[in-house]
Amino acid sequence: MQFVAKVYxxxxxxxxxxxxxxxxxxxxxxxxxxxxxxxxxxYIEVRLDGEDRDQASSRVDEMCRRLLxxxxxxxxxxxxxxxxx
Amino acid sequence: xSAPKWGVVVFPGSNDDRDTLYALETVLGxxxxxxxxxxxxxxxxDAIALPGGFSYGDYLRAGALAxxxxxxxxxxxxxxxxxxxxxxxxxFQILCEAGLLPGALVRNRDLQFICRTxxxxxxxxxxxxxxxxxxxxxLAIPVKHGEGCFAVDPDTLASIEKNGQVVFRYAEGAPxxxxxxxxxxxxxxxxVVGLMPHPEHAVDAxxxxxxxxxxxxxxxxxxxxxRGGATAAAQGASR
Numbered sequence: 008m009q010f011v012a013k014v015y016x017x018x019x020x021x022x023x024x025x026x027x028x029x030x031x032x033x034x035x036x037x038x039x040x041x042x043x044x045x046x047x048x049x050y051i052e053v054r055l056d057g058e059d060r061d062q063a064s065s066r067v068d069e070m071c072r073r074l075l076x077x078x079x080x081x082x083x084x085x086x087x088x089x090x091x092x
Numbered sequence: 093x094s095a096p097k098w099g100v101v102v103f104p105g106s107n108d109d110r111d112t113l114y115a116l117e118t119v120l121g122x123x124x125x126x127x128x129x130x131x132x133x134x135x136x137x138d139a140i141a142l143p144g145g146f147s148y149g150d151y152l153r154a155g156a157l158a159x160x161x162x163x164x165x166x167x168x169x170x171x172x173x174x175x176x177x178x179x180x181x182x183x184f185q186i187l188c189e190a191g192l193l194p195g196a197l198v199r200n201r202d203l204q205f206i207c208r209t210x211x212x213x214x215x216x217x218x219x220x221x222x223x224x225x226x227x228x229x230x231l232a233i234p235v236k237h238g239e240g241c242f243a244v245d246p247d248t249l250a251s252i253e254k255n256g257q258v259v260f261r262y263a264e265g266a267p268x269x270x271x272x273x274x275x276x277x278x279x280x281x282x283x284v285v286g287l288m289p290h291p292e293h294a295v296d297a298x299x300x301x302x303x304x305x306x307x308x309x310x311x312x313x314x315x316x317x318x319r320g321g322a323t324a325a326a327q328g329a330s331r
Binding site: 018021022023025026029074075077079080 | 152153156160188189194195196198199200201202203241243244245269
C-alpha cells in the first residue's frame with residue numbers, strides 16, 4: 008500500500024521563535040489586532056510504501072525522530088493518508 | 093610527538109574549509125588535509141575540524157543533513173574513541189545535530205545575520221582546543237552567523253554548566269540570544285568542542301587578531317597529555 012504522511016514540525020513552546028514573533032508583529036501592523044501569537048514551523052509530505060497503516064506509521068515516526076524533527080528544539084505530529092485517496 | 097596532522101572536512105556548501113586549511117598550514121605551519129564528505133577515509137589525521145558554511149544548503153535544518161554523510165560516520169567513531177574534533181559555526185551545528193554535543197543552534201534572537209568581532213571569555217581549559225589558553229582570558233574572534241542562538245532544555249543546561257562544559261562565553265552578552273551567553277561548549281570528555289565564532293579568521297595580525305591561534309595550538313598539548321594521561325590519572329588518584 009502507498010501512503011502519504013503529512014508531517015508538521017513546530018518549535019517547542021519553550022524555544023524562542025523570533026520568526027513567529029516577527030510575523031505576528033507584521034500581522035499586527037496590518038490591523039489584525041486579534042493575533043496574540045504566531046509559531047512558525049515546517050510542513051513536510053512524505054510518500055511511502057508500507058505493509059499496512061501501523062507499519063507505515065511506525066516508520067514515519069522513526070523518520071521524524073531521526074531526521075525530520077530535532078527533538079531538542081522541535082515537536083512533530085503527522086497524519087497518514089492512503090495515497091489513492 | 094611530531095605536530096598533529098589535521099583534517100578539514102569539506103561538505104558541499106562548506107565555505108570556510110579553505111580558510112581553515114590556510115590557518116593550519118600557511119599560518120601555523122601544521123600538516124593539514126581536506127577530507128571529502130563522500131569518503132569515510134580519515135587519512136590518519138590526529139585532529140579534525142568541521143568548518144563553517146552552509147553544508148547541504150542548510151536544507152531542513154542547519155547541519156541536519158551533513159550528519160548522515162559517510163565522512164561523519166567516521167568522524168563520529170573518531171570522536172567516540174577520544175579523537176579531537178572542533179566544530180566551527182556550521183561545524184558546531186553539525187556536531188549538535190549528530191548528538192556529539194548537547195543542545196541546538198536556532199535562529200538569532202533579532203533575526204539578523206551578525207558579522208562582527210566578538211569578545212569571548214575562556215571558561216574552561218579542560219578541552220582539546222582550550223588547554224593552552226588561560227581561564228578568564230578574553231579573546232577577540234569574529235562571528236558571522238544567522239543561526240547561532242544556543243538552545244537546550246533547562247536540565248541539560250544545568251548539567252553543561254555543572255560539568256564545566258561551557259568553554260567560551262560572549263564577554264559582552266550574547267549578540268544572538270544564546271542561553272547563558274554561551275559561545276562554545278565541549279563534550280563531557282573535552283575532546284569535542286563546538287563554537288559559533290571563527291578562530292580560523294583570527295590567526296593573522298593583518299586581519300586584526302591572532303587570538304584564534306591558541307585553539308588550534310592546544311591540540312598538540314592535549315594529545316601529549318593523553319599519552320601521559322595514565323600517569324597523570326594515577327598521580328591524581330594517589331593525592
